[in-house]
Amino acid sequence: MLLSWTSAVVRSAEEPLLAAGVPLMERAAFALHGQVLRVLRARRGRVRGARVVVLVGSGNNGGDALHAGALLARRGVQVTAVTCAARAHAGGLAAARSAGARVVSLVAGGGDGGRGVPTTTVEAAAGAAAGADVVLDGLLGIGASGTGARGPAGALVEALRQTPRSPHGPVVVAVDVPSGIGVDDGTCGGAVLPADLTVTFGGAKPGLLLPPADACAGDVVVVDIGLDLAAARPAVARLAPEDVAALWPVPDRHSHKYARGVLGVVAGTPRYPGAAVLCAGAAVLAGVGMVRFVPDAPTGRVDPGDELPPHGDGGPLAAAVLAARPEVVVGQGRVQAWVLGPGVDPHDHARRRTLTDALDAAVSDGLPAVVDAGALDQLPPRVGPQVVLTPHAGELARLLRARGEPVERAQVEAEPLRHARRAHELTGATVLLKGPTTVVVGAGGAVYAQADGPAWLATAGSGDVLAGILGALLAGRSQEVADDPGLVAALAAAAALVHGRAAHLANPGGPVTASAVAEALPATVAAVLGANGGARAAVAERRGRR
Numbered sequence: 001m002l003l004s005w006t007s008a009v010v011r012s013a014e015e016p017l018l019a020a021g022v023p024l025m026e027r028a029a030f031a032l033h034g035q036v037l038r039v040l041r042a043r044r045g046r047v048r049g050a051r052v053v054v055l056v057g058s059g060n061n062g063g064d065a066l067h068a069g070a071l072l073a074r075r076g077v078q079v080t081a082v083t084c085a086a087r088a089h090a091g092g093l094a095a096a097r098s099a100g101a102r103v104v105s106l107v108a109g110g111g112d113g114g115r116g117v118p119t120t121t122v123e124a125a126a127g128a129a130a131g132a133d134v135v136l137d138g139l140l141g142i143g144a145s146g147t148g149a150r151g152p153a154g155a156l157v158e159a160l161r162q163t164p165r166s167p168h169g170p171v172v173v174a175v176d177v178p179s180g181i182g183v184d185d186g187t188c189g190g191a192v193l194p195a196d197l198t199v200t201f202g203g204a205k206p207g208l209l210l211p212p213a214d215a216c217a218g219d220v221v222v223v224d225i226g227l228d229l230a231a232a233r234p235a236v237a238r239l240a241p242e243d244v245a246a247l248w249p250v251p252d253r254h255s256h257k258y259a260r261g262v263l264g265v266v267a268g269t270p271r272y273p274g275a276a277v278l279c280a281g282a283a284v285l286a287g288v289g290m291v292r293f294v295p296d297a298p299t300g301r302v303d304p305g306d307e308l309p310p311h312g313d314g315g316p317l318a319a320a321v322l323a324a325r326p327e328v329v330v331g332q333g334r335v336q337a338w339v340l341g342p343g344v345d346p347h348d349h350a351r352r353r354t355l356t357d358a359l360d361a362a363v364s365d366g367l368p369a370v371v372d373a374g375a376l377d378q379l380p381p382r383v384g385p386q387v388v389l390t391p392h393a394g395e396l397a398r399l400l401r402a403r404g405e406p407v408e409r410a411q412v413e414a415e416p417l418r419h420a421r422r423a424h425e426l427t428g429a430t431v432l433l434k435g436p437t438t439v440v441v442g443a444g445g446a447v448y449a450q451a452d453g454p455a456w457l458a459t460a461g462s463g464d465v466l467a468g469i470l471g472a473l474l475a476g477r478s479q480e481v482a483d484d485p486g487l488v489a490a491l492a493a494a495a496a497l498v499h500g501r502a503a504h505l506a507n508p509g510g511p512v513t514a515s516a517v518a519e520a521l522p523a524t525v526a527a528v529l530g531a532n533g534g535a536r537a538a539v540a541e542r543r544g545r546r
């Protein structure tokens with residue numbers, strides 16, 4: 001699991017160490033230079049003679065970069081440091097100079113308190129950067145105010161962004177964070193320099209995980225500089241496969257289909273059965289004990305005693321689901337969780353009535369439920385965190401507008417965490433906001449950001465598959481969810497991870513269909529469980545024999 005902490009938390013962890021004279025900056029710079037050496041070796045085979053341009057802001061982030069530049073210069077790297085403000089970290093500047101780095105400034109008399117640093121222009125600095133092997137971005141770190149670099153630093157970032165990127169262009173290594181991102185909220189309001197690699201100190205920062213800024217971070221390497229963050233509350237987490245393995249319900253030899261979880265599904269319409277097929281199918285393939293697919297009653301409510309009506313009674317919608325997945329059971333009956341709404345057209349009155357009845361039942365029974373697409377508009381004013389809303393940005397904006405918040409889709413896309421959090425506050429539900437990076441906000445302040453899928457996953461039916469996976473997880477762990485509603489957010493993040501990985505597995509590097517993603521689920525779950533799952537299964541098997 002990758003955890004992140006806000007700037008304020010990181011600063012307060014630094015304080016006692018700095019007061020005790022612990023050389024945090026030297027530790028950070030040493031690790032940073034090690035990462036740059038690794039990049040240079042991978043790129044050129046050798047370090048000596050490589051060119052590194054160091055972009056230096058006015059704060060300690062620039063100090064880290066300058067000290068790393070000094071260490072690189074001592075290894076024979078040609079280092080040019082470009083200071084971008086009236087002042088620069090004095091110790092770092094002295095170290096870089098004495099190691100043989102060339103220092104220039106965008107500000108006349110700048111960087112060095114007027115000691116005559118040669119000035120350069122934004123164009124010349126951008127040109128030097130374009131010809132370098134590595135650009136080390138030490139413009140702004142966790143001391144940045146607002147988003148986007150301003151002044152000369154901002155002008156340089158803009159110029160670098162205009163430079164066309166090529167495979168032969170420099171590798172951009174961000175010091176602590178890509179300069180200009182909203183460090184704590186992941187916003188990208190102004191000039192931001194996208195990185196290929198971010199070397200971050202002490203612990204990751206939320207903006208490295210949260211959209212849209214996470215797209216600027218590249219690979220994230222966390223460097224231990226001795227900060228004690230164990231007792232501090234993380235702001236945002238990103239699950240890894242081993243975390244999902246620990247969350248996934250794995251049967252033992254005594255398990256039977258009911259104990260493993262029964263999922264009720266209300267999805268699709270007779271005219272558009274695709275969502276129903278994908279959602280119910282994904283739940284089956286993700287390993288749920290059983291799926292009950294709920295068709296519309298010919299008249300009024302379905303009799304709850306109608307456990308297993310003949311297949312024909314479910315009409316063409318149920319027939320389509322059964323044709324694709326004969327494992328599905330059609331009709332009403334006891335369930336441990338629900339998926340409600342994928343592909344349900346609100347203008348289909350019969351389907352809408354079935355949906356409303358099931359949603360009412362789920363909420364009044366306190367069962368975990370995925371509330372998707374057509375069900376989002378039917379949500380009661382307040383629900384518990386066992387209910388997971390799964391909107392995309394447009395649907396979340398509509399949900400917020402319906403609750404009196406004047407929000408447009410673009411605002412949700414610009415600040416996904418803020419708006420997902422607001423929806424959680426207003427409804428009480430766990431919120432899984434779909435996007436290139438999925439944001440989950442749940443009970444007790446839990447926030448997850450998952451970026452597991454390829455861009456190809458943005459395809460019709462993809463969300464129906466995600467809803468099915470999450471439904472399977474909630475059904476399988478509904479008892480634990482009843483005891484600990486905070487678990488729901490972790491399960492939602494786990495579903496997003498498996499969904500994304502299934503898309504990779506379905507067709508590595510190429511287009512995927514939602515059906516192919518669903519078909520890849522059994523192998524994906526097996527891969528995620530991996531050795532960990534094998535060990536757990538063996539333990540379960542042993543227990544079963546006793």
Ligand SMILES: NC(=O)C1=CN([C@@H]2O[C@H](COP(=O)(O)OP(=O)(O)OC[C@H]3O[C@@H](n4cnc5c(N)ncnc54)[C@H](O)[C@@H]3O)[C@@H](O)[C@H]2O)[C@@H](O)CC1
Nearest residue numbers: 024025028059060061140141142143144145148149150176
């Ligand atoms: N405290 C320490 O000893 C350590 C600090 N570390 C580094 O120090 C960084 C934090 O240093 P600072 O607190 O000095 O802050 P920064 O280095 O992030 O710089 C903040 C300064 O930049 C300017 N500035 C703020 N917002 C700006 C904007 N939007 N555009 C242009 N200029 C802007 C202001 O003059 C401000 O003082 C961390 O990110 C990390 O890289 C690491 O070396 C670890 C140890």
Ligand SMILES: [K+]
Nearest residue numbers: 137140175177
């Ligand atoms: K930076």
